[in-house]
Amino acid sequence: MALRPAVVELLEISPDFVQDPYPVYAKLREQGPVHQVRAPGGRETWLVVGHDACRAAFNDPRLSRDWRRSGDIGQIINADQDDPSLAHMLMADPPDHTRLRRLVSREFTPRRVEALAPRIQQITDELLDAMEARPERRADLVDAFAFPLPMTVICELLGVPELDRESFRGWSNEMVAPTGAEAEADAYAQMPRYLTELIDAKRAAPGDDLLSGMIHAVDDGGDRLTPDELIGMSVLLLIAGHETTVNMIGNGMRALFAHPEQLADLRADLDGLLDGAIEEMLRYDGPVENSTERLALEDVEMGGVVIPAGSTVLISMADSDRDPARFEDADRFDIRRDARGHIAFGHGLHHCLGAPLARLEGRIALRSLLARFPDLARDAADAQLSWVPGMLIRGVRELPVRW
Known part of the structure; x- marks a missing residue:
C-alpha cells in the first residue's frame, strides 16, 4: 500500500540548506526517492x-510541463494563464513540444553555435582586459x-540592442528567482511588451540574428511560430541562454x-584537463539545482509513495x-573523473537545447581566465556570499576575487 508521507521542512533538516543543500538531499535519498517538502x-x-x-x-509523461492547458499557472508563477512569455517548449508536452523544438532547432543549429566561437573569444578578451586594468587588482567575478x-x-x-540588456537582466532575475510577487508579475508583463516591439521591428527589417531567423522559419509543411510563440521562445532563450553559463562559471570557480x-593541476594542463573539468563542475555543483516544476496529471506512484494528482513536482x-549509486565518492570534486552521465542540463525530451553553447562559452571563458590570471584567488575567502x-538556480550573486 502506498504511503502519504509527512511534509519535510528542508530548513529544519539544515538551516544552511540554501548555501549547501547536498547533505539535505542525501538524507532524503537514504529514506526513499520521493518526499513532500x-x-x-x-x-x-x-x-x-x-x-x-x-x-x-524526467521521462514520465504523467509529470507534465503543460501548465497552461493542464493546470493553474498561479500554482508556480505569479503570471496570467495566457501570458505569452510562457508560450515556449519548456512549458509544453508532445506533440506541441516536438513541434516547437523542431522549428527552433532549424535556426539554433550546431553550425550557428560553433560559428560564435571567435566572437565569444573577443568578448571574453575585452572583459578580461577591463579586469586586468583595475589598479586595485580586485573584482566581483560575477559582475x-x-x-x-x-x-x-x-x-x-x-539581436537584442545593447542598451536594453540591463533591463533583461532585471526581468530574468525575477523570473528565475523572484524577490517578491509584485516584482515577478512586473517582469512577466514587461518582457513580452518589449519583445513584441522588437519582433515587429525585425519582421519589417530582418537581420542575420536568431530572432529574425525564428520569425521567418518555416518547416516543410508550412508551419511557423505564432506571435505568442516567438515571444515565449525569445524569453526562454534569453533566460536559459545566460543563467546556465553565469552560474557554471561562478560555481566552477x-x-x-x-x-x-x-586548480593547480588544471592550470598545468589546460589542454588535457579542461573539457573533463567542465563536466565535473557541472556534475559537482551545477547551475540548475532542481528542474522547473512538473504537474502530476494523475496520482503517480514512485518508490512506494503516491504523488497526488494536481501536485507540483521538482526533480533534483x-x-x-551526487548519488553514490551512479558516481563513486560522489561528494568529492575531481577534475579527472569521468563525469559523463550527469544530468546538469536535464534529461529526456526537455534536455537543454543550449547545452552546446553553454559548454562552448565555459571552455573559452575558463581557459582565458585561468591563462590570463595565474594568481587568481578568492578575495576574503571567509566572507559570507549572497x-x-x-530552488531552481544554484549560484551566488557575487564572487569577489583578487590577483
Missing part, C-alpha cells in the same frame, strides 16, 4: 531524489565577467578555489549528480 519561502512541493528516480521522472559574457553573447545572437590542488538534478534564492 516545504521549501525555503514556505511553498510545498514534491521532490524526487536519486539518479535513477530522477531520470525516470565583471561571468554575467556580461553570456548575456552579451545571447543578446547578440538573438568556487569549486576550484576550494580545491587548490585541483543536484542530488542525482546566494540566488529559490
